[in-house]
Amino acid sequence: GAGVSQSPRYKVAKRGQDVALRCDPISGHVSLFWYQQALGQGPEFLTYFQNEAQLDKSGLPSDRFFAERPEGSVSTLKIQRTQQEDSAVYLCASSPGHLTDTQYFGPGTRLTVL
Amino acid sequence: LAKTTQPISMDSYEGQEVNITCSHNNIATNDYITWYQQFPSQGPRFIIQGYKTKVTNEVASLFIPADRKSSTLSLPRVSLSDTAVYYCLVGVSGNTGKLIFGQGTTLQVKP
Structure with a gap:
C-alpha cells in the first residue's frame, strides 16, 4: 500500500516568511511524529500526535513552530517568521x-531559508 | 534511554560482509535494539529489531551477546546500493515511542 507522503519535497523561503509542510501518514496509523534533521x-524529535491529540511537543524549538492534525490523519507543520x-x-x-x-x-x- | 555509541564511518567493497557494532552499556531490561537505514534524500527505514541472541531477516542479521551491552548489525555481501547511514537505537523514549537518533554510521561501499 501507499507509504507516508510529504509535500512539498523542497521549499525555499525568504527569512521572515511563513511556511506550511504537509504529511499524509499511512491510512489507519494512530501515531504521527515530526522530526527535524540538520x-x-x-x-x-519535534512533536507527537496520537490521533488528533498532540501529546508531546517538547521538541519544538520555539513558539514559531506549530503542528496540527485536526482529523487524526493528515498533519501540517507550520513555521512562522522563518529564520x-x-x-x-x-x-x-x-x-x-x-x-x-x-x-x-x-x-x-x-x-x-535564505 | 540508553546512550549508544557507533563508529562515525566505515568503508567496504562490493561483495564483502559488513559488521557495524553499537555499544549500549546502560541498556535497560525491557529495551529492544533497533536499526534503521537512511539513504540520501530519503527518510530512515526500519531494518531489523532484536532483544537477545540472533535475529535474521531478508536484509540483515543482528547479533546480541548475552550481556546485551552491544549489538552487531551484519550485512552480507554488500553492494553499492547499501551505501547509506545506519542508526542503532535502543529502547523507546517516554510514553510516546519517539525515537532518539545518534549520528549513525555512514557506510560507503566501493566498487
Whole structure:
C-alpha cells in the first residue's frame, strides 16, 4: 500500500516568511511524529500526535513552530517568521500506535531559508 | 534511554560482509535494539529489531551477546546500493515511542 507522503519535497523561503509542510501518514496509523534533521546529523524529535491529540511537543524549538492534525490523519507543520537556522529536512513518520511499533518515515521536506 | 555509541564511518567493497557494532552499556531490561537505514534524500527505514541472541531477516542479521551491552548489525555481501547511514537505537523514549537518533554510521561501499 501507499507509504507516508510529504509535500512539498523542497521549499525555499525568504527569512521572515511563513511556511506550511504537509504529511499524509499511512491510512489507519494512530501515531504521527515530526522530526527535524540538520545536515550530517540524525533526526531529532519535534512533536507527537496520537490521533488528533498532540501529546508531546517538547521538541519544538520555539513558539514559531506549530503542528496540527485536526482529523487524526493528515498533519501540517507550520513555521512562522522563518529564520536561517530553520533550514533542515523535516521528516514525518507514522506508526500503528503501540510504543514499540516500527515507525514508517516519509521522504521529508527540505526547507532552505535564505 | 540508553546512550549508544557507533563508529562515525566505515568503508567496504562490493561483495564483502559488513559488521557495524553499537555499544549500549546502560541498556535497560525491557529495551529492544533497533536499526534503521537512511539513504540520501530519503527518510530512515526500519531494518531489523532484536532483544537477545540472533535475529535474521531478508536484509540483515543482528547479533546480541548475552550481556546485551552491544549489538552487531551484519550485512552480507554488500553492494553499492547499501551505501547509506545506519542508526542503532535502543529502547523507546517516554510514553510516546519517539525515537532518539545518534549520528549513525555512514557506510560507503566501493566498487
